[in-house]
Amino acid sequence: MKIDAISVFPEMFDSLNHSLIGKAIDNQLIEFQALNPREFTTDVHKTVDDSPYGGGAGMVMKPEPLGQALDKLVDDRTVVIFPSPAGKLFDQATATKLSNKKHLVFVCGRYEGIDQRVIDYSATKAETLELSIGDYVINGGEMASVVMIEAISRLIPGVIGNSESLVEESHQDGLVEYPSYTKPASWNGLDVPEVLLSGNHAEIAKWRRQQQVERTEKNRPDLI
Ligand code: JBK
Numbered sequence: 001m002k003i004d005a006i007s008v009f010p011e012m013f014d015s016l017n018h019s020l021i022g023k024a025i026d027n028q029l030i031e032f033q034a035l036n037p038r039e040f041t042t043d044v045h046k047t048v049d050d051s052p053y054g055g056g057a058g059m060v061m062k063p064e065p066l067g068q069a070l071d072k073l074v075d076d077r078t079v080v081i082f083p084s085p086a087g088k089l090f091d092q093a094t095a096t097k098l099s100n101k102k103h104l105v106f107v108c109g110r111y112e113g114i115d116q117r118v119i120d121y122s123a124t125k126a127e128t129l130e131l132s133i134g135d136y137v138i139n140g141g142e143m144a145s146v147v148m149i150e151a152i153s154r155l156i157p158g159v160i161g162n163s164e165s166l167v168e169e170s171h172q173d174g175l176v177e178y179p180s181y182t183k184p185a186s187w188n189g190l191d192v193p194e195v196l197l198s199g200n201h202a203e204i205a206k207w208r209r210q211q212q213v214e215r216t217e218k219n220r221p222d223l224i
Pocket of ligand 1: 083133
């Protein structure tokens with residue numbers, strides 16, 4: 001898969017060069033590049049933002065540099081993603097769908113957002129999605145893109161070694177994970193649940209499923 005990001009802070013994507021995703025980039029399972037829209041400015045100050053029409057606080061990202069960056073990267077097989085708190089919620093189902101695509105472009109807004117015409121223009125060229133990673137305020141689309149890229153990349157065959165570790169993990173089956181334990185069996189007066197030491201695999205599976213249901217009911221009733 002090819003993944004591009006358009007961002008005035010391309011260094012914020014350096015974290016992708018570490019860990020499993022970094023290895024997938026090294027192995028050419030994933031090809032990642034970050035492009036700075038300042039490269040497409042023509043004024044001495046390399047201006048990428050301006051004050052909003054209609055007034056209000058903050059600055060809005062100008063359409064021309066982002067539009068030119070899109071022109072350079074996007075074709076009709078690309079999926080363009082605008083991380084935004086105004087977007088649809090990005091979830092595991094979205095990650096799975098996007099992991100089957102050939103080319104993703106993440107367009108990162110800073111400041112108060114992006115001129116709406118950039119999103120409308122993108123939609124004339126390619127499938128275009130506004131996606132939110134959650135209901136909180138961060139300073140731009142970069143870290144939201146990194147989160148989505150990690151969630152998507154790990155679903156690409158070969159990126160994660162053990163396919164079972166993919167299936168077993170949270171949310172794939174609509175419940176949160178069961179609690180995990182390792183040695184020692186007793187630590188600081190806290191004991192590993194007896195059943196996990198029993199060797200009875202049917203009982204262990206039953207206990208884990210019960211734990212998943214209890215934790216989901218307690219912490220994530222919205223999933224039930
Ligand atoms: C948020 O994707 N998001 O959720 C997002 C992107 C950019 C700014 C934001 O505050 N929440």
